[in-house]
Amino acid sequence: MICSFYISQETVSKLLCSSFKEDKTRLGSDATLLMREMLKVFVQEAALRSLKQAEAEDCNRIEIEHFEKILPQLLLDF
Amino acid sequence: MICSTFWLFLNLSRSRSKMSVDKEETRQRLKAAVHYTVGRLCQKIGEDHRREFSRQTIAAIAETTFRECDIFAKDLEAFARHAKRSTVSSEDVKLLARRSSALSNHIQNKSEELAQEQRDSRKKSTVKRKSRDTE
Numbered sequence: 001m002i003c004s005f006y007i008s009q010e011t012v013s014k015l016l017c018s019s020f021k022e023d024k025t026r027l028g029s030d031a032t033l034l035m036r037e038m039l040k041v042f043v044q045e046a047a048l049r050s051l052k053q054a055e056a057e058d059c060n061r062i063e064i065e066h067f068e069k070i071l072p073q074l075l076l077d078f
Numbered sequence: 079m080i081c082s083t084f085w086l087f088l089n090l091s092r093s094r095s096k097m098s099v100d101k102e103e104t105r106q107r108l109k110a111a112v113h114y115t116v117g118r119l120c121q122k123i124g125e126d127h128r129r130e131f132s133r134q135t136i137a138a139i140a141e142t143t144f145r146e147c148d149i150f151a152k153d154l155e156a157f158a159r160h161a162k163r164s165t166v167s168s169e170d171v172k173l174l175a176r177r178s179s180a181l182s183n184h185i186q187n188k189s190e191e192l193a194q195e196q197r198d199s200r201k202k203s204t205v206k207r208k209s210r211d212t213e
Contacts, residue, residue, distance in 0.1 A: 011111045015144075016166075018104065019151035025158065026165040030192060034171040035150070037188045041181065042146060043116050046139045047123045047131070054129065062124070064134045071142070077178040078146065 012036045046074055112147075113140040150174060168192075 007015075013032050017025075027035075049070040054062040116139050120131040157170040168189050175185040 007112065007115045011108065014104070015108050015112070015147045016151040016154065018101075018108070019148045020155050021152065022155065022164075024164045025155050027154075028165050028167050030168045030189075031154070031166045031171050033192055034168050034185060034189055035154075038150070038171065038175060038185060039143065039147070040119075041184065043119055043139060043143055044123070046142065047116075047120050050131075050135060050139070051123060051127055051129060055127075060129060062129060062131045062135050064132065064138055067135050067138050075146075077181065 006036055006040055009033065009036060012039065042074075042078060045077070046070075049074060109140070109144055112144050113137065116140040116143060 009032055012035055013027055016027055016032075016035060046067065050062050050067040053066040053070050054060075057066070059066070113136070117136050120136050120139065124130050153174055154166045154170045157173050158164065158166045161169075172182070172185055172189065175181045
């Protein structure tokens with residue numbers, strides 16, 4: 001399955017840098033690219049697991065309850 | 079006397095709150111960017127499986143992703159500091175992905191893929207330069 005939607009490199013960089021506690025901490029360019037991949041996988045997993053949950057419950061629409069059920073394991077895996 | 083100190087205090091707190099307003103604006107803009115990408119990804123996955131994600135679900139995934147980013151960033155910073163570096167490297171990201179072996183392998187592979195792409199692009203530019211020199 002090809003899910004080729006990425007958050008832009010600039011946004012990833014800004015997102016992470018805004019949470020650093022120290023001013024001197026920088027984000028390398030290769031780390032930025034890898035984190036972009038990491039976030040893409042995270043969102044994909046969240047969406048696909050929610051979808052699988054909805055399918056298992058025979059629901060046509062993916063509701064927040066489905067996401068809530070898969071959330072604990074998702075956070076443990078990441 | 080009291081009036082002047084009052085105005086000084088008001089101006090100080092106004093400038094301080096302007097800084098936090100800017101920071102808050104940036105945060106909101108980043109949140110919106112995440113929400114947009116999450117929405118598009120969910121739409122694509124939904125289409126592939128002929129199901130629809132409720133708007134609430136998309137918002138929840140986006141919010142969770144945004145919060146995870148904060149946790150990731152702090153972990154990355156801690157890893158880099160532990161290695162006595164001030165720049166976060168790909169090694170720190172690989173460490174971040176340690177909890178699931180599937181994720182760890184995926185990130186490792188991606189890291190090698192990116193390194194290979196860099197080597198290829200560097201080779202290409204050297205070849206171009208060499209051919210230009212010989213002309």
